[in-house]
Amino acid sequence: MPLSPVPRVLTLAFGALFCASLWQPSMASDPIKIHGAGASFPAPLYQRWFRDYFVAHPNIQVDYQPIGSGPGVNSFIEGRLDFAGSDQPLSGELAERAGDNVLQLPLTAGAVVLTYNLPGIDELRLSREALVGIFLGSVVRWNDPLILAANPGVEIPDLPIVVVTRVDASGTSLVMTRHLSAISEAFAKQVGESQSPAWPALLLERGGLIRGHGNGGVAAFVQATVGAIGYVQYAYAHLPRMQIALVENREGEFVSADSDSFQAAVENFRTKLDLSQFGDPEGAGAYPILSLSWLVTRLGGDDAKSQAMRDVLRYALTDGQAEATKLGYIPLSGQAVSLILQQLGPVD
Structure with a gap:
C-alpha cells in the first residue's frame, strides 16, 4: 500500500x-x-x-x-x-x-503564535512589515518606527529585540517560515520555507538570536528573556498565560489568537478549498498562521x-x-x- x-x-x-x-x-x-x-x-x-x-x-x-x-x-x-x-x-x-x-x-x-516578553505591554500589535523585519534582522529594537506605528499611545520600551527560534528540525519552524514567505518576497528569497531555516546573519552578528529545543524550549527562553519574541504552537503560550501578539492578516486587521479568529480562518479555507492559502488564509477576522x-x-x-x-x-x-x-x-x-x-x- x-x-x-x-x-x-x-x-x-x-x-x-x-x-x-x-x-x-x-x-x-x-x-x-x-x-x-x-x-x-x-x-x-x-x-x-x-x-x-x-x-x-x-x-x-x-x-x-x-x-x-x-x-x-x-x-x-x-x-x-x-x-x-x-x-x-x-x-x-x-x-x-x-x-x-x-x-x-x-x-x-x-495555530502558531508570536509570544513576547515586554513587562507591562499587555497588547502588542505587529504589522506584516514589522514581523518580517524582526525575523530578517532589520528591525532590531522594540521602539522601531514600524512597531510604534501599529501601537499608538503604547509606551514601548527602547530594548533590543531577541529572536527565539528552534534549534531542532521543526514543523513549527516550517509553518512560521511558510507564512513569512507568503507575505514577504524578501523573506522567501533570503530564508524561505524550511524545517531548519538558516536565519539571517544580521541576527547572529548582533547577538539577537537564541535557539531552543521544541516549542517548550522556545517558550522557556522567551519567559526568561526580557525583550524576547518567539514562535510557538498556541497551547505553549496560552496555557501558561504568556503574552501573545496580535498579528496583521490579509485583510489588514490585527487579530488576536483565539477560537473566533481560528474559526474565521477555518471557515474561509473550507469554503474556498484552496491549499495555496494554507500559509496565509483569507477572510475577515481570520488568524493567518495555521x-x-x-x-x-x-x-x-x-x-x-x-x-x-x-x-x-x-x-x-x-x-x-x-x-x-x-x-x-x-x-x-x-x-x-x-x-x-x-x-x-x-x-x-
Missing part, C-alpha cells in the same frame, strides 16, 4: 467536532507498549489523549516524546518508533525512505499492538477531539473524521 497523506481530508480537515470509540482490547497479563516521538506542536494534546486512554485501558501504554518533527520522523523510518508526529505529510525522499504500508493521518490543527498536524505510523494485521494502535487513533479522532479546544487546538470536522476513520480499516 503506498503512502497515503489523505489528500481529500485536506479540504475538510479544519472545523467542528464529533465522537465514539469501538474496539475494546482484552486485558492481558503484559501491557502493550506503543512508542512515539516527533513534533512538539501537538504534544500537549497527544499526551492528554494517551493519558486519558490509559485510564480507560490500563493495559495499553502509549508514550510520546516531543523531540521535533525531523528527529521523530527519522527515528520512525529507521524502525525505532511505532509512530511519529509530523507537521507535514511525508513526501519526496522521506516518503521513499519510509517505504510502503505507511499510514499518514491528520489528527488536529493548530497548520495541520499529522501522525505517521505502520499498521500490521490482527496482532495485539496493531489493534491497540487502531483503537488509540479511533479514540483520538472521536471522543478525543473534544479535548482539542480545551488545550487550544482546532478540532477536525465530522466529515474529516469520517474520511480519516476509513483509513484505519474495519473494526473487529
